[in-house]
Each structure stands twice: as C-alpha cells, then as structure tokens.
Amino acid sequence: NAGVTQTPKFQVLKTGQSMTLQCAQDMNHNSMYWYRQDPGMGLRLIYYSASEGTTDKGEVPNGYNVSRLNKREFSLRLESAAPSQTSVYFCASSVERGSSYNEQFFGPGTRLTVL
Amino acid sequence: KQEVTQIPAALSVPEGENLVLNCSFTDSAIYNLQWFRQDPGKGLTSLLLIQSSQREQTSGRLNASLDKSSGRSTLYIAASQPGDSATYLCAVKSSGYALNFGKGTSLLVTP
Numbered sequence: 290n291a292g293v294t295q296t297p298k299f300q301v302l303k304t305g306q307s308m309t310l311q312c313a314q315d316m317n318h319n320s321m322y323w324y325r326q327d328p329g330m331g332l333r334l335i336y337y338s339a340s341e342g343t344t345d346k347g348e349v350p351n352g353y354n355v356s357r358l359n360k361r362e363f364s365l366r367l368e369s370a371a372p373s374q375t376s377v378y379f380c381a382s383s384v385e386r387g388s389s390y391n392e393q394f395f396g397p398g399t400r401l402t403v404l
Numbered sequence: 405k406q407e408v409t410q411i412p413a414a415l416s417v418p419e420g421e422n423l424v425l426n427c428s429f430t431d432s433a434i435y436n437l438q439w440f441r442q443d444p445g446k447g448l449t450s451l452l453l454i455q456s457s458q459r460e461q462t463s464g465r466l467n468a469s470l471d472k473s474s475g476r477s478t479l480y481i482a483a484s485q486p487g488d489s490a491t492y493l494c495a496v497k498s499s500g501y502a503l504n505f506g507k508g509t510s511l512l513v514t515p
Contacts, residue, residue, distance in 0.1 A: 293447075322501070331408075332493075334502035347502055379447060390455055391436060391497050395448040 291315055293396035295380050301402045302370045310365040310399050312380030320383045321363040322393065323347075323355060325376040332379065338363055370403045377401070406431045406498045410506035417484055418514055425479040425509045427494030432472050438503065439468050439479050440493040448493065452479070484513045 296311045314321065323335040324347075334347030338357040352374060354366045363382075367374060377400050383393040407430040417423050427437070436455045440448040452461045452468040454477070460469040467480040481488060491510045495503035 320501075324502075329507070331505040331507045332495075332503070337501040339501075345501065381448075390453070392438065392450060392453045393495075393503060394450060395440075397447040400445075 293380055293382055293394055295378075295396040295399050297399060298397065299400045301404065302367075303404050304371060306370050307366065307368050308370065309367075310378055310380075310401075311362070312364065312396060313362045314380075314382040314394075315361065316382060316384070316394065317360070318382035318384055318394075319360070320385060320391075321357065322381040322383070323353075323363070323365045324379045324381065325349065326379060326398075327376050335365065335378075370401075372403045375401060375403045406434075406496055406504040408494060408496055408504050408506040410492075410494055410509050412509060413507070414510040414512075416512040416514065419484060419486060421484050421513075423481050423484055423511075425481070425492050425494075425511070427477040427479070427506055429475045429477075429496045429504070431498055432475050433498060434472060435497045437468075437470055437477050438495045438497070439466075439477075440495065442491045442493060442508070444490075451492075481511075484511075486513050486515050489513050 293314045321338045324332045326332045336355040338344045356364045377398045380396040381393045385391045409428045411426045438453045439451045454470040465482040470477045491508040493508045494506045
C-alpha cells in the first residue's frame with residue numbers, strides 16, 4: 290500500500306513554461322485535493338475533486354488547472370508558470386464516513402521553483 | 405472564514421518531558437479536527453482525528469483533546485523523545501472541502 294504518491298519530487302521551471310504535477314492514490318478514496326504550502330501562509334487548497342470527472346476550485350485556483358483522470362489519479366497543471374507559483378505542492382485524498390469524519394492523507398510533496 | 409492559530413510557534417524541551425501543543429479556531433461549527441506531523445522536507449503524516457462529537461483521541465504517547473465550544477484543541481505528548489522533533493500542524497474541517505490549517509508548532513526535543 291503506497292498511499293498517496295506524487296511525481297516529480299523536485300522541479301525547476303523558467304517563467305512561462307508549463308508542467309503537470311502527477312498524483313495517484315491506492316486507497317480507493319473518492320475525494321482528492323491539491324494544496325500549496327508557502328512559508329508563513331500555511332497550507333491552502335488549490336482544487337478539489339469529489340469523484341472522477343468532478344472538480345471544484347479552492348482558495349487559490351488562479352493559474353492552475355486540474356484533471357481527475359480516474360478514481361486513482363488527480364493531476365495539477367501550470368499552463369504558464371510564474372515566480373509566485375514557487376511553492377511546495379501537496380496532493381491528498383480522504384476517506385469519508387458521514388458528515389463528521391473526513392480524514393485526509395497526504396503525499397510527499399513536489400518542490401517547485403519558478404525562475 | 406475559519407482562522408486556526410497554533411501556540412507556541414516553536415518549542416524546545418529536554419528528552420523525557422511531557423508537553424502540550426495548543427490549537428485554537430474561531431468558528432466552533434466544525435466537523436472534525438486533525439493533527440499532523442511534518443518532518444523537514446517531507447509530507448504530512450496524520451496523527452489523530454477527533455470528530456466533532458468526541459472529546460479526545462489517543463494513540464500511543466499522543467493524546468488529543470477537543471473543546472468545541474471554546475474553540476480549542478490540545479495535543480499532549482508524553483515522555484518526549486528526540487524522534488518526536490518535527491513540526492506539528494492542526495487542521496480543522498468546517499463547511500466546504502478544505503482543511504483549514506494552522507501555521508504549526510516546530511518542536512525540538514534535545515537529548
């Protein structure tokens with residue numbers, strides 16, 4: 290059981306370049322998330338997917354697109370990278386039991402630098 | 405908007421001490437609260453989840469309590485060890501999809 294996996298672990302881009310961050314989970318969870326973590330800001334939600342084929346914007350969606358390819362995979366795409374997108378990106382998935390139980394599990398992160 | 409605050413921001417204790425990390429939140433209408441551990445350069449590891457109807461959860465040397473009405477949670481670590489050194493994050497699930505995270509408490513346990 291690998292849990293939540295992310296690729297790549299590190300990436301350096303030039304301003305204007307594009308790239309896709311990949312995420313996969315093997316826990317059969319319906320919900321998946323993309324967060325970014327910045328110093329002094331905490332973690333903030335970029336996008337969320339409740340199930341295959343559905344996505345919703347989070348707190349900071351500008352400059353990003355997502356794709357929920359199937360139940361296992363949820364990718365994050367930067368179409369034209371900007372220095373403000375330098376951050377650590379975390380993918381998560383969650384198990385939900387009713388309205389009061391939503392436990393999220395996180396991947397190891399992708400450290401992205403945009404020059 | 406739900407605001408989550410963690411105090412202290414950093415803490416250094418000698419090995420063997422019992423310690424308490426604090427988390428407060430502004431909106432008591434929560435579904436659950438989750439404590440995470442983050443090692444430098446690594447992802448988040450879920451430690452404990454407390455549902456809104458629960459008062460506490462225990463896992464090994466860790467005990468987390470929840471007082472929803474006062475907007476507070478504490479994480480108690482018994483008999484601390486150098487391997488407990490990490491950043492501890494508190495996150496609250498309210499309405500919507502996201503967890504609202506605090507900025508964390510950086511813990512250093514010295515031998």
